[in-house]
Amino acid sequence: MKLSRLALLSVFALASAPSWAESVVTVYSIDGLHDGDNSWYQVQFDAFTKATGITVRYVEGGGGVVVERLAKERTNPQADVLVTAPPFIQRAAAEKLLANFNTDAASAIPDANNLYSPLVKNYLSFIYNSKLLKTAPASWQDLLDGKFKNKLQYSTPGQAADGTAVMLQAFHSFGQ
Numbered sequence: 001m002k003l004s005r006l007a008l009l010s011v012f013a014l015a016s017a018p019s020w021a022e023s024v025v026t027v028y029s030i031d032g033l034h035d036g037d038n039s040w041y042q043v044q045f046d047a048f049t050k051a052t053g054i055t056v057r058y059v060e061g062g063g064g065v066v067v068e069r070l071a072k073e074r075t076n077p078q079a080d081v082l083v084t085a086p087p088f089i090q091r092a093a094a095e096k097l098l099a100n101f102n103t104d105a106a107s108a109i110p111d112a113n114n115l116y117s118p119l120v121k122n123y124l125s126f127i128y129n130s131k132l133l134k135t136a137p138a139s140w141q142d143l144l145d146g147k148f149k150n151k152l153q154y155s156t157p158g159q160a161a162d163g164t165a166v167m168l169q170a171f172h173s174f175g176q
Helices: 003-010 017-021 040-052 063-072 088-094 104-108 161-173
Strands: 024-030 055-061 081-083
Touching: 024 040, 024 063, 040 055, 055 063, 063 081, 063 088, 063 161
Parallel strands: 024 055, 024 081
Antiparallel strands: none
């Protein structure tokens, strides 16, 4: 395991020296990325702990929830690392919740800056059950059909990054 892979996770670092002094690093993360012992996160956390002796404390919530928690903890930061998604990472940067952090690993990542570096690109997709629906909706307008009332589901905008992305894309698609 190369530490450079771990550095990618660390590019979201926040100023919180007390956690490092206690040999614990606290990661605030968007939910849905850590699903147990065999998850990518757990493999990285275990390798990081093995290489450094520093334990990882993991806290998860919706993309907006973890940034809101940072804002509430502004005068007493508890997190060392933040993993979230647009538009919440931009909000954290605009509200000066992130500390400057430079790493050689970030230079290989497109759109990286001294506050955060993107790790992945997310793409909006829809899933439907072809056994229940013969023809998939082909547009946002199709989703407004009454037959879909109370049958569509997505994450809560403002709390979850993917729910916010769906809402913003719908607004954009309808010209708002």
